Structure formats: C-alpha cells, structure tokens
Amino acid sequence: MRNLKFLPALIGAILGIAVIIYVAFYFIFLDLFVDLWWFQSLKQEPYFWLRLLYRFFLSGGVTLAFFLIFFFHFWVASRYLGLNPPDEILTDLDKRRRFQRFADVFMSGSAKVYTPISLILAVFIAIPFYRQWESALLYFFGQPSGATDTVYGNDISFYLLSYPIYLLIQKELLTAAIVIFIAVGILYWLEHIFIPNQNKEYHIGAKIHLTVLIGFVVLFVVWGFMLDRFALLYNHSHEPVFFGPGFVEINYKLPLIWLGIFTFVAVAITGLLFIFSKEHRVKGPFFISSAAFLFVWFLPNVDSIPAAIQKYIVNPNPVKAEKPFMQHNIDATLNAYDLRNIKIVDQRINLNAAEDIATWSTQKRFENIxxxxxxxxxxxxxxxxxxxxxxxxxxxxxxxxxxxxxxxxxxxxxxxxxxxxxxxxxxxxxxxxxxxxxxxxxxxxxxxxxxxxxxxxxxxxxxxxxxxxxxxxxxxxxxxxxxxxxxxxxxxxxxxxxxxxxxxxxxxxxxxxxxxxxxxxxxxxxxxxxxxxxxxxxxxxxxxxxxxxxxNITERINAMTPFLHLDKDPYLVVAKDRFYWIQDAYTLSKWYPASKPAADEYLEGDQPFNYIRNSVKIVVDAYDGAVDYYIADPSDVLINAYARAYPSLFKNMEEMPLELQKHLRYPRDLYYMQMKVFAKYHQTRPELFYEQAETWQFANVRGEEVKPYYQTMDFGNCNDKEEFVMINPMTPINRDNLSMIGVASILNKEACGNSYKPGITVYRFRKEVQVNGPAQVEALINQDPEISAQFTLWNQGGSRVELGRMVILPMGNTVLYVQPVYLVSTKVKIPELRRVIVSIGNEVVMEKTLWAALNRLKQTFIKEASESNGSGTAAPTAQ
Known part of the structure; x- marks a missing residue:
C-alpha cells in the first residue's frame, strides 16, 4: 500500500515526459529532419548546417554572455557579506563562528537563487538578438564598400551592416547595466540590514562595485548619445521637399547632442566625487552639472527654438540655407537606388519624319514591336x-x-x-x-x-x-x-x-x-x-x-533564403533539355544615410527600405527543383556579406550556363521603382530640385499609368545586335506631353557580348518641340473620323473594341507610337488583333500591318512637305 502513494506522482511524471517528448518531436526534431532531408536533396546540406549553427552560436552566445555578466556581478556582491562585521563579533570567538555559519549559509543559499535569476534575465535581455541574429551575421562578415556618406564621412557599410546592430547592442547593454545596478544595490542593502550591528558605512568594496556599475551605465548612455548623431540622417521633417538632415538638425540638434554628452559625463564625474567625498561635501559641482544636463536634455523637447530657427533663418533663404543638405539627399538617393550612372541623351525631334521613315529600311527593326x-x-x-x-x-x-x-x-x-x-x-x-x-x-x-x-x-x-x-x-x-x-x-x-x-x-x-x-x-x-x-x-x-x-518556386526560394526579397514576376525559359524559372532577387536596407525611403509597396511584403540592389539571379529547375543563386551585383555590400557567410550557396554570374545567360533581363519591378524615384531626383542641382519645375511622372492614359514594358530592338549600340530592353515613357507633372523615354538594358555595350551589365539610358526631349504623350496620341486616334467610324461598327453584334498598351519608341529623331486594337467577344472573351494604329508627330493611321501604316505616314509627310514648300503654308507644329 505504501507504494501506491507514489503512483500519482509516477503517472504525472510519465505524462509530463510524454508531453515534452511529443512537443519536442513535433516542433523541433520533425521539422529539423524534414528540413535536413530537403536541403540534402538540393545538395545544400553545408548551407543548412551553417545557417543553423550561426543562429545557434549567435543566439546562444549572446545568452551565455549576458548570463555570465549577471552571474558575475551577483557573485561579487554576495562575496562582500561579512567583510564589515561588528567589533564584538571579531573579539568573541563563539559569535564569530555563529556569524561565519550564517554567512556561509547565506552565500551558498543565495547562489541557488541568483543562478536561475541570472539565466531568466539573460534570456529576457537576449530576446531581441534572437529575432535579429542575421543582422549580427552581416556585421561579422561585412567589409567596407569604398563609398562614404557626405554628412559624416563614414563608409556606407557602417550604416548598412554595423549601425543597426550597434543600436541593438547599446539598448540591451544599457538595460542590462541598469538592471544589474539596481539588483546589486538591493543585494548590498539586504546584506547590510540583515546583519545586526553593522556599521553605517558600506564597505569600500561595495562602493567600488556600485561605482563601476554606474560607470558602465554612463558609458552606455554616452554611446547612445553618439549613435543619436546618426539618427539625424533619417530625419523626415523636411519632406516633401527633401529627406535627411537639414540646417536645423546639423546646426542646432547636433551641437545639442554633443553638449548633452559633455554635461552627462560631468554629472557622472561630479556624482562620484559627491559619493566618495567625506560626508558628501562636494555638492555644488554635482548640482550645477545636473542642472546643466537637465536643461540640455530638455531643450530638444522645446519645439519653439527649432521652429524659430526655421522661420527666421531658413524659410527666408531656403535654397541658400538648405542647399548642402538637399545635395546630400540627392547624392544619397541616386546612389542608394543605383541611379548614379544613368546616361542622359538630349534627343532632337523632327516632326516631319519622312526622311526618318525612309532610313528604316530593314523590316528586322520592326518585326519585334x-x-x-x-x-x-x-x-x-x-x-x-x-x-x-x-x-x-x-x-x-x-x-x-x-x-x-x-x-x-x-x-x-x-x-x-x-x-x-x-x-x-x-x-x-x-x-x-x-x-x-x-x-x-x-x-x-x-x-x-x-x-x-x-x-x-x-x-x-x-x-x-x-x-x-x-x-x-x-x-x-x-x-x-x-x-x-x-x-x-x-x-x-x-x-x-x-x-x-x-x-x-x-x-x-x-x-x-x-x-x-x-x-x-x-x-x-x-x-x-x-x-x-x-x-x-x-x-x-x-x-x-x-x-x-x-x-511553388516563390515558397521554395523563401524557405531557402528568407533574407532575399523576390521580384513579383518570375519568368519561364525554354532550354534544350528542360524548362527553367529565372527569379530576380533583391537585397534591401532602410539604413542608407540621407536616402529617400521608397514611398510605395513596390515589392511583396511591407519592409520599408531606402536602398535596393538586384543582387541575385536565381534559377529554379522546373523538373528537378534545383535552385542556383548567381551574384548579379558584386558591388553590393549586403550580398557580399552573405556570400562570405555562406560560401557554398552563391555562384559568380560567369558560372551560369550560357544558354540561360542569354535570357537574363532587367527586372520590371526594379525599373518601375527606380523611375519613380528618378522622376524627381534627376534634378541634381539643389536650386532646380527645390523648384521641382522639371519633375516627371509616369505617362497616363485612360486614368492608368503606362507601366514599363519589354521591347526587343536594335538601338545601334552593338553592330546591329538587338537588345531586350525595358521602356518607360514619362511626362511633366500634371501634363500629358512626353518629357523623356527611359530605356533599361542589360547589354554590355563595350564588349557587345552576352555578359550581364545592366544600365539605363534616358532620352530627354528638349522643350522647344512638343512630343505627344500617350494620352494626346489617343485623343488624336479618337478624333480621326475613319478610325472612330470603324470602332463604332466593331462595337456591335456581341463584340467590343479594346485598345492595348501603347508602345512608344525613340527612333532616330522621331518618336514612334504603336497602338494595337483588339476585338473581344463578349461571350468567349478570346481577343482578336484586328488593326494596328501607328502615329508619328500629329499624324495617325490604322492598318493591318506596321509597314502598311508606315508607308501611309511616309506619303502623308511627303505630301505635307510638298504643300508647305509650294503654297507657303506652315509646316506641322505641335498642338
């Protein structure tokens, strides 16, 4: 019967062990086994173990470090028990033995208490590191980029790789130091009051220990002030004019930060003198420095001072006052979005395109429209x-x-x-x-x-x-x-x-x-x-x-490399042996100094960013599921850090099979976002940037933006070699006439081979001649009586006319517009290409073929030129 008393406890223990095994199996070991087998099937087992070990060592190492810090200070505090006993204890042998037994029990018993407390506190402090372990990984494997910010002169890698982890470390170390100081102070106080007849004064060792802890708190607070300087680089108070620090931040807030550092250090020094001085006589300097620090600390909360500076100094002379800071923002944004090397061509436009049409002698030029x-x-x-x-x-x-x-x-x-x-x-x-x-x-x-x-x-x-x-x-x-x-x-x-x-x-x-x-x-x-x-x-x-x-290829890639951000449009490639998917991937950061943050959700997810690189091309085998990563932008500091951390994962672009290299392209999402930014930031002079008189917008037709589209065309760059480019037309803000046509290409125009070298060329139109935008061309289409009558006829009998995307191409000194016309059945909804509308200048024609339309336009321009020369009437001008 006695054994039955232990039966409930035994059953409870068995059930508890079973629950633990079940949870561990389902949530740890089962996923671990399947993931391991999956990575083995992809021949990426080294990468799997590396990623797992990095996470374990970084998270575990941080936890262990904080545990040792807490444990050490608690252990030191407990060692001072009994170092300052009353005099009668030292002279009375019996009392001394009893006191020693009490001290031994207290110290050994306290170890059982502060050991789990140290572990709990360490885990609590380290939780943010568990979530951001990859930031720490980038810090350890990062290298300088060679580029510097224009405000403080630091290497860009400091902001992308080091600054985020410094913010985290400073916050957690300061929290740990404050917790330790409070806990150790309470421990010393308890030891002091629980021992009878203690002297009023704390032992010098306890004072030194607490002083050291105060020193750490001061050190981490000062570090926080130093990091606050860089927070000014991400100031958004000057938007929508520009992003980043301005006159007020650099000439008022930055000096306040330095002043705050000096006054806080002064408070710490005079405070220590006050504590250690005899009968705390050194009071004056401590109270003066404290008052000075509180005053400086309070000043940033007084909005009237920076508002007055802005009102009376900056606003009357905005360009002169903010000029260097707008330049910081312009330079940083162009660099962050990889827009620094855009080639701008001032394009001359000839409204009478008869000669240009005559030079378009090969049909090869137009077969790909x-x-x-x-x-x-x-x-x-x-x-x-x-x-x-x-x-x-x-x-x-x-x-x-x-x-x-x-x-x-x-x-x-x-x-x-x-x-x-x-x-x-x-x-x-x-x-x-x-x-x-x-x-x-x-x-x-x-x-x-x-x-x-x-x-x-x-x-x-x-x-x-x-x-x-x-x-x-x-x-x-x-x-x-x-x-x-x-x-x-x-x-x-x-x-x-x-x-x-x-x-x-x-x-x-x-x-x-x-x-x-x-x-x-x-x-x-x-x-x-x-x-x-x-x-x-x-x-x-x-x-x-x-x-x-x-x-699913997106799910597959995200499971392998969650640190990469994927383009929304993977595309299929037909190879000789099988099909492949090519997926563009990006590295993002929100820490590029003084760079304008992306305003729209260009990519999947909601991560804010102000730096982007199309750093990786990913190839997925549609049959085997093999996933290969190729570094497309070796200048990117983020992908270089990942490549050093995971050397078995990434390959050089030259290792991609040539059959697949021929099908690389400029990503649509990236180009759309870059042009969205460049629409404002092509104005590189601060005076022009402030006026915003030359700001562009995406061309608009029927209430919708004309998004970038792909075009295969020979632009005369490489001996009749055709390029697969992305084209994007833009108009002045709130206007319909065309300002420019952007062309994004991956062709290496120097070597003219298959090597991947992305670049953007902007054909900018001069202001003396108006170039029609797509909305204006569509208005010309709707005003044409022949075309309008045909549309009316087709829009009957269970079908409707729909206009496709307008193709806009810079062709020599002319802009060519091509508008497909579809006839869609209202029942089956299978579209039929019925006509092609072609426009040059203010002339539009509709035919079944491009060449027929071009020949009609050519004759029209020849006739107009002849009439102009013969009758004295003016040549066609822009509307």
Whole structure:
C-alpha cells in the first residue's frame, strides 16, 4: 500500500515526459529532419548546417554572455557579506563562528537563487538578438564598400551592416547595466540590514562595485548619445521637399547632442566625487552639472527654438540655407537606388519624319514591336491551349529567342498542373498527390505579328509542336507558380504526362530532385509531418519514390533564403533539355544615410527600405527543383556579406550556363521603382530640385499609368545586335506631353557580348518641340473620323473594341507610337488583333500591318512637305 502513494506522482511524471517528448518531436526534431532531408536533396546540406549553427552560436552566445555578466556581478556582491562585521563579533570567538555559519549559509543559499535569476534575465535581455541574429551575421562578415556618406564621412557599410546592430547592442547593454545596478544595490542593502550591528558605512568594496556599475551605465548612455548623431540622417521633417538632415538638425540638434554628452559625463564625474567625498561635501559641482544636463536634455523637447530657427533663418533663404543638405539627399538617393550612372541623351525631334521613315529600311527593326499584350494573351492561352481540365496557365512571360534568322521577342507561358477545375469527386488523395503531379510543356507566340489573321504559334499543344524549332527534351513541370501540394513520385500508379511521340505512353519521374523515401521510418515521419496517414499505408509508394515538397518556386526560394526579397514576376525559359524559372532577387536596407525611403509597396511584403540592389539571379529547375543563386551585383555590400557567410550557396554570374545567360533581363519591378524615384531626383542641382519645375511622372492614359514594358530592338549600340530592353515613357507633372523615354538594358555595350551589365539610358526631349504623350496620341486616334467610324461598327453584334498598351519608341529623331486594337467577344472573351494604329508627330493611321501604316505616314509627310514648300503654308507644329 505504501507504494501506491507514489503512483500519482509516477503517472504525472510519465505524462509530463510524454508531453515534452511529443512537443519536442513535433516542433523541433520533425521539422529539423524534414528540413535536413530537403536541403540534402538540393545538395545544400553545408548551407543548412551553417545557417543553423550561426543562429545557434549567435543566439546562444549572446545568452551565455549576458548570463555570465549577471552571474558575475551577483557573485561579487554576495562575496562582500561579512567583510564589515561588528567589533564584538571579531573579539568573541563563539559569535564569530555563529556569524561565519550564517554567512556561509547565506552565500551558498543565495547562489541557488541568483543562478536561475541570472539565466531568466539573460534570456529576457537576449530576446531581441534572437529575432535579429542575421543582422549580427552581416556585421561579422561585412567589409567596407569604398563609398562614404557626405554628412559624416563614414563608409556606407557602417550604416548598412554595423549601425543597426550597434543600436541593438547599446539598448540591451544599457538595460542590462541598469538592471544589474539596481539588483546589486538591493543585494548590498539586504546584506547590510540583515546583519545586526553593522556599521553605517558600506564597505569600500561595495562602493567600488556600485561605482563601476554606474560607470558602465554612463558609458552606455554616452554611446547612445553618439549613435543619436546618426539618427539625424533619417530625419523626415523636411519632406516633401527633401529627406535627411537639414540646417536645423546639423546646426542646432547636433551641437545639442554633443553638449548633452559633455554635461552627462560631468554629472557622472561630479556624482562620484559627491559619493566618495567625506560626508558628501562636494555638492555644488554635482548640482550645477545636473542642472546643466537637465536643461540640455530638455531643450530638444522645446519645439519653439527649432521652429524659430526655421522661420527666421531658413524659410527666408531656403535654397541658400538648405542647399548642402538637399545635395546630400540627392547624392544619397541616386546612389542608394543605383541611379548614379544613368546616361542622359538630349534627343532632337523632327516632326516631319519622312526622311526618318525612309532610313528604316530593314523590316528586322520592326518585326519585334510587341503588339500582343500579355494581359490579353492569357485569355487566349487559357481558352485554346489548356486542353485538359487539370492544366492551367497562371501568367504570361516575355522573353526573346533566336528564331528564323534573328532574335525575336516572344510571349510564353508554362502549362502547369491545377486540378481545381476537375469534378469534386476527382479531388482524391491519390489524384492530388500521386497522379496529377506535374504540368506539361508550354506555349509561345510572337509578340509582333500582323493584324486580322489567326494567332501565330511558335510552341503549342501537348506534343510541343513548334514550326520554328523551339523545343525541349523534357517538358514536365513539377515546380512552378501554382499552389502546389506535395507529390510522391515515381509510384505504381499511372501518372499524367504525355510523350511527344506517343500520347498514350505515360512517363514516370526520373529526376534527381525530391527527398528519397527508402524506409518505413521516413514514410512514418512524413505521415506525421503532413498529418496524413495515407502516406504510411499507401502501397503505391515504393522505396524508389521521392517526396516533392515546396514546389511553388516563390515558397521554395523563401524557405531557402528568407533574407532575399523576390521580384513579383518570375519568368519561364525554354532550354534544350528542360524548362527553367529565372527569379530576380533583391537585397534591401532602410539604413542608407540621407536616402529617400521608397514611398510605395513596390515589392511583396511591407519592409520599408531606402536602398535596393538586384543582387541575385536565381534559377529554379522546373523538373528537378534545383535552385542556383548567381551574384548579379558584386558591388553590393549586403550580398557580399552573405556570400562570405555562406560560401557554398552563391555562384559568380560567369558560372551560369550560357544558354540561360542569354535570357537574363532587367527586372520590371526594379525599373518601375527606380523611375519613380528618378522622376524627381534627376534634378541634381539643389536650386532646380527645390523648384521641382522639371519633375516627371509616369505617362497616363485612360486614368492608368503606362507601366514599363519589354521591347526587343536594335538601338545601334552593338553592330546591329538587338537588345531586350525595358521602356518607360514619362511626362511633366500634371501634363500629358512626353518629357523623356527611359530605356533599361542589360547589354554590355563595350564588349557587345552576352555578359550581364545592366544600365539605363534616358532620352530627354528638349522643350522647344512638343512630343505627344500617350494620352494626346489617343485623343488624336479618337478624333480621326475613319478610325472612330470603324470602332463604332466593331462595337456591335456581341463584340467590343479594346485598345492595348501603347508602345512608344525613340527612333532616330522621331518618336514612334504603336497602338494595337483588339476585338473581344463578349461571350468567349478570346481577343482578336484586328488593326494596328501607328502615329508619328500629329499624324495617325490604322492598318493591318506596321509597314502598311508606315508607308501611309511616309506619303502623308511627303505630301505635307510638298504643300508647305509650294503654297507657303506652315509646316506641322505641335498642338
């Protein structure tokens, strides 16, 4: 019966251990095992362990350091117990022994108390480091960038890599020092009052210890003041004029910070003299320095002083007073957004373009003008080429391929698996995870073609028919843009997939990707991981099967490298052996000094930033799921720090296969954001920047911005070599006429090879001649009686006319406008390209082909020139 008394305790212990094991298994070991196997399947096991060890050592090291700090000071404080006993204890042997026993018990007992307290305090202080361990990693692996800020002259790497971690360390060290000082002071006080007949004075050792702790508090406060100087670089009180420190910050607030440092140090020194002086006689200097510090500390809270400086000194002479600070902001912003090396070309415009049209002698120049918009093509692809209900096209990409004798711009899309359109009864576990496991092939069409003919296909159907030789050996797509669930392949079921030669043959997965499932143990762990017992009991899963997880490419990359920020538009590449996805990735920071923060949510997520680099190009194998990282911008200090921390992860751009290098492009999101910033910051002189008279905006038509678009064109830079560029037209603020056309290219114009060298050229138009913007060209289109009548006719009988994206190109001394006209059925919603409108100057024509439209325009200009010379009438002028 006695043993039964311990039964509840035994049962409780067993249950507690079981709960601990269950929690540890589910939330630690299970995820750890699966992640390890996943990284092994990607051949990135060294990177997995490095990342895990960095996090463990940095977080654990900080916790251990703070624990030792707390423990040491508590231990030192407990050692002073009994060093100042009453005189009768020292002379009475019996009392001395009793006192010593009391002291020993107190000190040994207190160790059991302050050890867990030290650990709890250490964990509490170190929590912010657990969240920002990657900032510490960058600090340890960072190197100078070679560029300096113009305000304090520090290397930019200090702000991007060191300053954030210094802020964190200073805050936590100051908190720890204050906590230790209070706790040790209480401990000394308790020791002092619990021992009877103690002297009134504390022992000199206790005073020295507390003085040292005060010294640390003073040191960390002073460090905080020093860091406050850099906080002025992120001042936003002068917006919307400029960002960063201004006259008030540098000439009033910065001196106050230095004055605050001096007066605080004076308070600390005079305070120590006051404490250690005999009977605390040194009072005057302490109270004077304290009053001075409180006065200086209070001054920044008095808004009337800086307001008066702003009102009476700055505002009457704003450009003169703020000129150097606006220049700081301009220079910093251009550097932070990689806009310093933009090439600006002052473009002369000839309104009579007859001569220019005559020089456009080769059709190659115009065959790539993209009259098919991807926003319209997606409907055609889905209606005509999904073919099976379990396939889907999620997006249309733009690229260029060498076809039919030269580089041609194409639109293409991957045919991915999506069982959402199957009947509900088909949404079974086997269909979802074993049968409908992958997509098949892709479609491609030329971006340019003549109107009023059926859509031309470069790649189509499940057998990958291509009249231009655009083929791939392995068309299966296991990784893509869709919302993929896990798949187990190969298995004993027939999987969906069609051989080009024999549609009746269904092929099994033979790729190297995926996590092997060679044992019942792994099957059991995966069943637990996915909370799906069918994985364990399914007889269709063999020891040759592999588990494919994280098959959405964005999810896949984020799981591997969460510190990179991804462009919203990954794109497909058709290679000889298989399909690949190329994903642009960015490194961001909000710590670039005096740089204007990004105003809009250009990228996914809500991280604020004022520095960006397209530092990495990521290639994802659509069949195997392999992920390769290539450094695209070696000048970026952030990616260089990551590359030193993870040497096995990143590769040089030269290591990318040449077949993929040919398909690199300038990222759309990055270019849009850069132009948004450059619209204001191209005004590099402070006087002009302050006036904002030359500020640009995105061209606007039908109430929407004209976003940057891709164009393949020979701009005459490299011996008739065509470039795949991104074009962006902009107008003056609140005006419709065109100010400039920006062209972003990746062509190395010096070597004229395939090496990746991104750059931006801005064709800026002079003010003496008006250049029509897209809204003005569309107004000319609507005013043309022939075009208007045709639109009215087409807008009947169950169809409607829709105008596509207007293409605007700088061509010699002329600006060419091309507007596709679609006819969309209200029932089927498959768009048809019916006409192409071409405009130069103030003339517009509508034809089925570009060349027919250009010939009509040429004749029009020749006729106008002839009439002008013969009758004396004026040449065409801008409206």
């Amino acid at each position: 993209p009259v098919w918009d991807r926003e319209y093509l997606i409907n055609s692809y889905q209606q005509l080429q999904e073919i099976r209900p379990y396939y889907a096209f999620f997006s249309v990409d733009e690229d260029r391929y060498f076809l039919l004798g030269h580089t041609r711009q194409v639109n293409l899309a991957a045919r991915e698996v999506n069982i959402g359109k199957l009947p509900e009864a088909a949404h079974t576990w086997e269909n979802t995870h074993l049968r409908y496991t992958h997509g098949s092939g892709a479609v491609a069409t030329p971006a340019a073609q003549d109107a009023d003919i059926p859509l031309v296909w470069y790649l189509r159907d499940l057998n990958l028919y291509s009249p231009v030789g655009l083929t791939t050996k392995n068309p299966d797509i296991y990784y893509g843009e869709g919302s993929y669930d896990y798949a187990v392949v190969p298995n004993t079921l027939n999987v969906v997939g069609l051989e080009p030669a024999d549609p009746s043959i269904e092929r099994q997965y033979t790729g190297e990707g995926g996590i092997p499932i060679p044992s019942w143990f792994r099957k059991a762990l995966f069943a637990f991981y996915f909370k799906d017992e069918k994985i364990f009991f399914s007889i269709s899963i063999t020891d040759k099967s592999k588990m494919l997880i994280r098959r």
